[in-house]
Each structure stands twice: as C-alpha cells, then as structure tokens.
Amino acid sequence: MSGVPSGTPSGVPSGTSPGVPSSASPGAAGRGTGPGISVLVVEDDPVAAAAHTLYVEREPGFRAVGTVHSCADALRFLERARTAGTPVDLTLLDLYLPDGHGLQLCRTLRAAGHTTDVIAVTSARDLAMVRQAVSAGVVQYLLKPFSAAALHDRLERYARYRDSLGRTGEATGQDEVDQAFALLRTPERSTLPKGLSAPTLDTVATVLREAATGLSAAAAGAAAGVSRITARRYLEHLVETGRAVREPQYGNVGRPELCYRWKGERRR
Amino acid sequence: MSGVPSGTPSGVPSGTSPGVPSSASPGAAGRGTGPGISVLVVEDDPVAAAAHTLYVEREPGFRAVGTVHSCADALRFLERARTAGTPVDLTLLDLYLPDGHGLQLCRTLRAAGHTTDVIAVTSARDLAMVRQAVSAGVVQYLLKPFSAAALHDRLERYARYRDSLGRTGEATGQDEVDQAFALLRTPERSTLPKGLSAPTLDTVATVLREAATGLSAAAAGAAAGVSRITARRYLEHLVETGRAVREPQYGNVGRPELCYRWKGERRR
DNA sequence: ACGTTTGCGTTCATAGAGTTCACGGTCGGC
DNA sequence: GCCGACCGTGAACTCTATGAACGCAAACGT
Secondary structure (H helix, E strand, O other), X not given: OOOOXXXXXXXXXXXXXXXXXXXXXXXXXXXXXXXXXXXXXXXXXXXXXXXXXXXXHHOOOEEEEEEEOOHHXXXXXXXXXXXXXXXXXXXXXXXXXXXXXXXXXXXXXXXXXXXXXXXXXXXXXXXXXXXXHXXXXXXXXXXXXXXXXXXXXXXXXXXXXXXXXXXXXXXXXXXXHHHHHHHHOOOOOOOOOOOOOHHHHXXXXXXXXXXXXXXXXHHHHHHHOOOHHHHHHXXXXXXXXXXXXXXXXXXXXXXXXXXXXXXXXXXX | OOOOOOOOOOOOOOOOOOOOOXXXXXXXXXXXXXXXEEEEEEOOOHHHHHHHHHHHHHOOOEEEEEEEOOHHHHHHHHHHHHHOOOOOXXXXXXXXXXXXEHHHHHHHHHHOOOOOEEEEEEOOOEHHHHHHHHHOOEEEEEEOOOOHHHHHHHHHXXXXXXXXXXXXXXXXXXXXXXXXXXXXXXXXXXXXXXXXXXXXXXXXXXXXXXXXXXXXXXXHHHHHOOOHHHHHHHHHHHHHOOOEEEEEEOOOOOOOEEEEEEOOOOOO
C-alpha cells in the first residue's frame, strides 16, 4: 500500500483554510454526489488519527475528507463542509477529546441539524456509555483498540446501508426499512484466522486487559481456563493485530519468559 | 382485554398537573428502578394514541407513563419526568405532529441531554427521512399502519437490549456491544426462521431452562428427544434472539464443547 | 566454554462443531 | 382425491479448535 497517499487531507487545524479539503472534488455539489462517502476523522491522538484516516482511504468507496483533533475543530469543519454544500456523510468520532466529550459534540451536532452519521471509536467499555451513545444517534460503537478488519467491516456495512437508502426515494414497506437498520447492526463476520474462535479471543483479551502487569502465556492460560498452548495462540494473534505487545523477562535461570501486555488502554 | 384500563394514564394535556402521572409509582426514584420500562406515547391522533398506549400496557415489563399529542407537551412531560427523578426510558414518537416535526423534537431532546430512546412511528415512507431518523438517534422506525405483533416485536427487542446493557457495568468485548446493537436493529422475527417449528422450540427451550447448569447441544438433544443437529439449530436460535448464551468448555483435548445456558429469566 | 535449567514453539491426535444432503410427512393446489 | 411443493428432521461427512508430547532455544551458573 505505498504508505500514506501524498494527497491525504490534513484537515483543518484550528482555523486554517479548508472547509472543503483539497481531496474533495471541488465542483461536486450535494452529498453523496462526490466519489464516495465522505468521512471526517475526529481523534485526539495523532498516531491513531493518521491510522484511522489511512484505513478509511484504503476502503473503496470512501474518502477521508478531513482529520481533526478536537471537538471545536470538528464542529467547525462540519459547519464549513455543510455551508459549502458538501456535508460530511460519516464521522469517526473518538469520545475522549481534549476539549470535551464526543457524545456532547454529537448532541450539539444534532441540535444544529447536522445529519452526519457517527461511528463512535473509543476505549470506554462502560455500558452506560454505550446506551448514551445509542440515544445520541451513534450508528456504531467500536472499541479500541480494533483491528483494521473490524473497521473495514463497519465501513462496508455502512456503505451498504447508504446504498439501500440512497437508491429509491420511497420505501416499499417495513421490510425495506428493517433491512436498512439491520445493515447497521454487526454480526462482525470479520473472519478470524483459521483455528481461532471469537469467544476464546474475547476471554483471553479480557484476561490480558485486566492484568495490570503483563502475563506469561502460561499464566494467561490459567486465568482464562485454557491451556498454555491455546493462550499463546490468541496472545500471539493479539500481538499481530497490534492489540498487545510481548517482551522477554530476564533475570531467572532458563529461557526467558515472554511477557504479554495489553497495549490499547490509552489514558483514562 | 377489558378495553382501556381505568388506570391508564392520560398524560399531560397542555398544562395540567402531572409531570409524573398517577400510574407511575410515586415513590420510585431513578430510572429502571420502577416496575419495568417506562414509555411515553407521543401521537397526534387520539385513537391511535389510545391504541398504542394500550399495546404498551399489554406488554409485560413495560408501563405507559403518559400519552401526549404534541411536541410541546412531549418536551414538557419529559422535562418533568426527568426532574422528578423518573426519566422516561422509551418514547414512541409520531413524526408528524401539529406543532412541529418529531425529528426536530428528537434533536431538541438530545441537545437538552435527554437520553430517552426513541422509536419512530410514522407513515412517512421517505427514505431520506429514515436516514435523518437514524442520525437523530432513533432506535427503531415503524411504518404506520403496523400490527400489534410488529410493535410487540420491537418492544420485546428493546427490552432485551436494555437487559443486555443494564446488567453488567463493563463490556467484556466488542461482541457484547455488537450484540446489544443487533438487538435494536435486527428486523422482525415474529415468524420463526425457516426450518424451525414452534413446538420443538418450546421443548428445547424448556429443557434448557430446566437445566440449571449448561447443556451441550448433544445433551440438550438427548434430553429433548431430538437429534444433536436439531437441538443445535434451536439452541442457536435462542442465542441469536438473546434468550440463551453459549460458552466454550475447555480442559479436554479436542475441540471445545459448546455449553448453552438459559439466560432470559425475564417473564414468560 | 560448557552444562543446566526453564519455558518456548511445533507437531499431531482428537473430539466435538458445523455443513450438506437425502428422507418422510404435511399442506395446499388442481 | 390425487399430485406436487415445501418444510422440518436426522445421518454422514468435513472441518476446526483444543491440549499433550516433545525437541529446541536461550539465558544463567560455574
């Protein structure tokens, strides 16, 4: 993938020019008439922001039209985009932002009549937060850290949702409406590598996340109720997908013990 | 059915007393602590309003706490309910109201920080409207006219959604969040999926419910007098509809055995 | 430097999951 | 009243996720 495309939009850092960034076709008017679904990435952490933007760019049918790092910038960006006649279709919204909470931004947007759909991207596992997100009109809730495949799955579903609603102007019946809603739901068939199962992965990931200090494969296995071999398989998968790191533990006699540590838990 | 129950709340017609109507237990404080999910019916047409209220009342686990006929009344009602410490959990919202549009009300609510979930009830078949509804945080979109069964299905799903998010305080993983979203968005399953029959489902469900500890598909089949394959089909259905959970059983060599366990001890 | 020690990483057998397909019963159409 | 279509069930088969056994790699100790 040739790294970050040279034309990648940089968004609007607090007051610079583009309401409509360069990558959007300048003449295009009206939502959805551009080449694909326009996406705004709102993410505090620059590294994550770049990663998310890249993921979006890679997704056919999507284009990242901006990347901002705060609520204020996000609001400003969306305002300008709407004024320019090219409203943003989808916003990838981190919930913890330096100048406010993402859901609050969401509510502000709604009050201002913005119709951007929102995918919440956060490490908040609080279920009450999930409920609030739902009531604020979030269409998807993605827990950090997530794999590229997971985001891909969400985006693809969203694209199909848009498709199903974009074509015709009138619903033929309840079924059609239900179908559209169902597309936003996620059975996450993000295919795991062969030999791995979702429930086990979940268990192991939880065990690891909850272990403040790192865990050896054997310890993780014991805690998760699986064998050391199985635990290692999943831990290794977590490392490969960037959700965990492993580092050798020296000091004792014998081969060094590998210590796996959860990586995603950024601040808060 | 004895018609409209005498105790049916009449809501707050433009300025009368009750913020918290008579049918709500007066002493109850805090959402969800009351006997069930509180529902506000917002509907222009008096006949339809009464019908919807009746439907809600009939649904076990739900109670209609009010019926109003305009945006202004709805807003007032929700404000008072929140102030009284018994916020409304769910709003059945007609979109065409005499003094404004339902979605506008919805946005106003969000801006004011209300977390009421909203089921849109409308005859608007416009797909653009559906999209706007989604972005406004509507959890379901029900086309009028609808059958009692259709509403029943939506309410039941919503109840399960609440259940899945109400229990624990922390999500163990993405799966759990996805499951909750799926409950809100999966289309109607009032008719069983092809290949499943009601009597067998009943048998399997009973067997599972009576097994204190979980059952494997094979064990459930044996107990229900059906083959392992058939049992699995129905167990899987129970899982999909949120009435059962399955968890792998580790320890032995070989593929882990899936253990199904009854979950929904809610009514019925 | 060499042996000791400890746990990693791999290979393989295994048991149960999941799928495909053929059968029997039932219901509606002609 | 007969025939055809359909639907729920179960048997056979393939596939997949797991743990046991085992050889090897990497650090420490002398």
